[in-house]
Amino acid sequence: MSKVWAWGALIFGVVYFMLPLIGMTEFSLSMRRGVYSFDAYAAVLADPQFQATFAYSVVMALATIIFGILLVVPTAYWVRLKMPEARPYVEFITLLPLVIPAIVVVFGYIRLYNTSSWLPLTGSVMGTNILLMFGYAMLSLPYMYRSIDTGLRTIDIATLTEAAMSLGAGWVTILARVILPNVLASVLSGAFLTFAIVIGEFTIAALLDRPAFGPYMQILGANRAYEPAALAVIAFGITWACMGLIGLVSRFSRYTQVKR
């Protein structure tokens, strides 16, 4: 009897998620009257605005990922190694971005770093880009920190650190040659999540007035009929590709086969 219910729940869930997707995909293929075609996709992909904003967001995502790795790997490592009692607090801080709306954060940024402040980041394009990257890094912090921290748990960082140290290695060597390579799978899964977040982010980019992919989707959605659906399917595909890559990376990472 319970099996029937379980199946029922599963089918309901699948229908609940899939129907809008199917509808959207169907709609995105219906630009040409009467037949299915990729016209909407062609229109989107040919749009120079699309290419420019997408390229911008990809670059921003890569910068965010690099910054995130440089920030989170040493932090999570240090917290685990030297101050395990501080872990709950650090974890709490990294979860804050989930409960503080992005719009609050971006208003805070603009207030703190406007042209008349002590650090006028919004005064220049580069400064604004950097500010935007910090915003993205903050948004991805919960995911980045969690996945890296989980990765660190699977290796004996204390003993590996001591082994490396007794061989003469300093902190930079230890982080770069021992710690980072061993948590690479987790780092990459954090990186793909970050990528997905940055590609779809709207609020911060829009309010900082940067030509990112999120605001482009919004503008397109307000002005066109079929193209936004095609764009949504593309964005959705990117997100899913990221998820798939996370799975692949963790499956094929040879270090995960280490005997414990």
Add this chain to the structure above:
Amino acid sequence: MAFLEIENLQKTFGDLRVVRDFNLNVEQGEFISFLGPSGCGKTTTLRMVAGFETPTAGSIRIGGKDVVNVKPNQRNIGMVFQSYALFPNLTVAQNVTFGLKVAGRDKATIDTRLKEMLTMIGLPDLGERYPFQLSGGQQQRVALARALAPAPQVLLLDEPLSALDAQIRVSLRSEIRAIQQKLGITTVYVTHDQEEALSMSDRIVVMHRGIADQIGTPVEIYNHPATRFVANFVGTLNQIEATVADPERGVVEVAGQSLALERKLSHPKGASVALAFRPQALHMGKGEGEIPVRGRISEVQFLGAVIRLKVDVGEASISLDAFNRAGAELPVTGSELTLSIAPSDILVLGD
């Protein structure tokens, strides 16, 4: 002047005094074991030598130079851990050459050294393997090669064989010792296994509650334990409580029997002491110039070459080993018998 000198070393964690007043001089090329039960501070002492813990007080000198304030990565010390601690992302070759690369040696030197090390540990063809593709014994050998590759001044091993199967443990024991003697490297070896310590070491430090109870060669430690703890911890030991009857003539009383130890005792008349002796020092029957002890057999264990008897003497139970000779009758449980022991085989232990 010794090569490694540890003086008045102390370490406290909060209120817990883990190491108290530890003194040791290790000569160049010597193999020293720290032997003691778990929790007695062996690892902590070793980690202070390696630089991973800062002493609360005391000094550690290597080659005459005080290293207490030297960072662990500047001490030039090789370390082998119980858990192997190989870098899982690096191959055997990369693991072994890690220290040399950090030290910035040139490629030719590194290659030569790598070959040398892999041959030394008997795994010349496994350079391209990853640690997870090796057995525990192989991993620990690689860890040893990795620690030795940069030619450290001192080699420290913390229970390196504890995670291995009994058989590999025994063969690796002699392998480690052979490598150590070949290189002539000053070595400190931590273990809670007395057999390991006795079979490998030049000298043994028996540790008890953060103090070095006795420092001596394996023979000294085994035959002349300085304290009750050492006597109990190293080897099987019989102990019976006795009361001093005549300290001048060395007479003690055990369960109503007077035993003459034929030497002066430093304990006053009426003091209670422990008489300690190894199972193999006792034998059945009477012997010329030996002390007779009467008892009752409570258990007979037939172990093949050896028959181990448990004999009650008063309240105390002692064990003795007899060789199994063809034609000899097996002693019977419950029967009375007389044992004898040479006076010089009896140790008198105070507290």
